[in-house]
Amino acid sequence: MGAPASPLPSLRSDARRNRDRIVEVARELFAQRGLAVPMASIARRAGIGTATLYRRFPTKDELVTAVFAEQFATCVAAVEDALSDPDPWRGFRMMIADVCVLQARERGFGAAFLASFPDAGTIGEDRARAVRGYTELVARAQAAGRLRPDFVPSDMSLIVASVAGLVELYPRTAEANARRLVGYFLAAFAADHDGPPLSPSPLTLPEVFETTCT
Numbered sequence: 001m002g003a004p005a006s007p008l009p010s011l012r013s014d015a016r017r018n019r020d021r022i023v024e025v026a027r028e029l030f031a032q033r034g035l036a037v038p039m040a041s042i043a044r045r046a047g048i049g050t051a052t053l054y055r056r057f058p059t060k061d062e063l064v065t066a067v068f069a070e071q072f073a074t075c076v077a078a079v080e081d082a083l084s085d086p087d088p089w090r091g092f093r094m095m096i097a098d099v100c101v102l103q104a105r106e107r108g109f110g111a112a113f114l115a116s117f118p119d120a121g122t123i124g125e126d127r128a129r130a131v132r133g134y135t136e137l138v139a140r141a142q143a144a145g146r147l148r149p150d151f152v153p154s155d156m157s158l159i160v161a162s163v164a165g166l167v168e169l170y171p172r173t174a175e176a177n178a179r180r181l182v183g184y185f186l187a188a189f190a191a192d193h194d195g196p197p198l199s200p201s202p203l204t205l206p207e208v209f210e211t212t213c214t
Helices: 008-033 039-046 050-056 060-083 088-105 109-114 121-143 153-169 171-189
Strands: none
Touching (some): 008 050, 088 109, 088 171, 121 153, 153 171
């Protein structure tokens, strides 16, 4: 009679299921309560011990990375697609719309994008790429005379915060509301808008990312 089968594959499968369950629960709680939700609350909702959670994700940053890694990559792709458009104003508008719809579909992503991560890893690199590309889009659209000259890159935080408010208040119609709001924003952003000049922005782009997720 041969040796009994090794139990390791089953253990690995259990560990994988635990990890997937943690990520699923964290995504739900981040959407409901923001990134400040305690790790203990996530463990409790997932039906595991806190020690098990910390074995899988030693820090909150690592958990947020696992939850939103795909969304950060999608955000980078949206910016790069916009940069490839020969019409800078169309590219800028497309990027704003794509990012806002992503935010409406993935509750909590807006907070994750704006949060500060001491050890950001991959999502830090993705966000840096997205921000660099976005800043270039702003410059191109203004150079083309299509984006109002008093628009500043940190104004993106106003858009993200506004969409986040819609998602929280009207979750069932979040995407439709986000698309409508973006339409209003883009009309106001156009260089030929009919309105008074803006007061100076109180935010710089580095200040936008000072909020911590812990």
